[in-house]
Amino acid sequence: MKPPRAGGRIPRLRREGGIPLRAVLPNTVTALALCSGLTAIRFAILGDWEVAVLMVLAAAVFDGLDGKIARLVRAESRFGAELDSLSDAISFGVAPALILYRWSLQYFGSQQGDSRFGWMIALLLALFCALRLARFNANIDREDQPHKSAGFLTGVPAPAGAILALTPLLLWNWTNELLASRASDVVPVSLIETVHHLLRLPAVIAPWTIFVAILMISSVATFAPKARIRQRIRFEALAALVVLVAALVSAPWPTLALLAIAYLATIPFSVRSYRRIRQQRATAAAPAAVPERREP
Template sequence: MSRVPRVRRVRGARPPRLPRGIPLRTIAPNAVTAAALCSGLTAIRFAMDAKWEQAVVMVLIAAVLDGIDGKVARLMRGESRFGAELDSLSDAIAFGVAPALILYLWSLQNLGNFGWMVALVYALFCVLRLARFNAGIDNEDQPHKSAGFLTGVPAPAGALLAMAPLYLWLSTQEPHLPMPYIVAPWTVLVALLMISSIATFTPAVRLKQRIRFEVLVILAALIAALISAPWPTLTAIAVAYLATIPFSIRSYRRVRLQRAAASVRPDEPAVPGAP
């Protein structure tokens, strides 16, 4: 029988201590992310009770919380891998599962198994987009990100776009809007936009020490419109965002051509028609 060699311990040496818990500075941003996840789950609960307005509001609250958790983390220097993973899980629930179930319970269930398949496709494509983002988060070669664009429609914007027929129905009470033959193609279109490779404008805004007075006026008008007439305003926002996609594609193409032209050395002739 072979003898197992004994490990000789150095006198006075202490075994390395394993890290316990997470840093205190990461508690606040992770709490904001957890609140966004809870908002998404609460939206599902309201949808199960056919309280469509409350369900949409909870998804909107989750979108607001998702927009500020990263800023809180950077402000407190609380970025962590744990927070990034938690953020993706929260986004999958709040912007993938919740809108899919809301649309299914509101309209798509009238299509039976096909309606459930459409809801599954939307939730799955949202999760695939998040997985693609996480897989490439450490890649240095990210043409869209380096140019100030996103790849495809982000998950929060996708959720807001997917529920646009619901906004329109809440504002007009048009009986034909909940028809699944209208909602199903729209839901699939938004799902395809999320996993697409098209360049979209980033919603991130860099705050400066001084901002123009016009920006304050626009923000005040937008907040007033959301309070006084939320559903028409959300419908207009969804349509406006969708209308920016052709412009973002053209803007990114212009940036790509400028970079390609700048990469050509002066002593090398440019090839006509080269991208």
């Protein structure tokens, strides 16, 4: 033990560890995303499907903000990354799986609401979401990432996968509103009732859930968001943003469903675009052919 300094004062030991003050805000936003996912589970148990879906969407908004805030205040940390992965696993894996099970999959092959096959499919969605996040964390420090270096993501990200999985429920909420208002000016009510019934059938939801789960763990190249904070914004972008917000406020369910379907439609284009970039890189990396010399 070191002797005390002159004057009899013992030096105070500095505490190690802890979280920097600037990291409190992004971690708080991540915690809000986690709370939103847990609240979605609560409303799924209660059978309030609209609020449950809105809570998952709120978690997606918070998930998109926490990383940007962390980079803005320079508070990126391993702790924040681990907390974000835990929040994503619950909000975009467990919550959508439980919502779909309580809404439809519990009747898959059973009329009593306790289907084991439906529960297996719900588990598949939650498990594949966790596997995707584990793969992302395992490769976070890896230098050789072809998709990332080209500006793409590997597979469908967890928030987009959750919204895609809930797309039938979004459309079901829309048809439910149409039936409640008896909006038969354009589409007959009988057709709306038929679509409304088909959207909740376990035979429809089960393969759709499996399809989305496979997309999440696939190696398909998908477009990565490249939104950046700029000092000036183009008028066209501002007008599009205003139209999108107005559509979300006036007709949230069809707008969200169309956005999800539009994102799904971009996957073939992202695959083709990444394939083109990979071919260009292979051509640039190949050594130039040296012409053979002919002896006189």
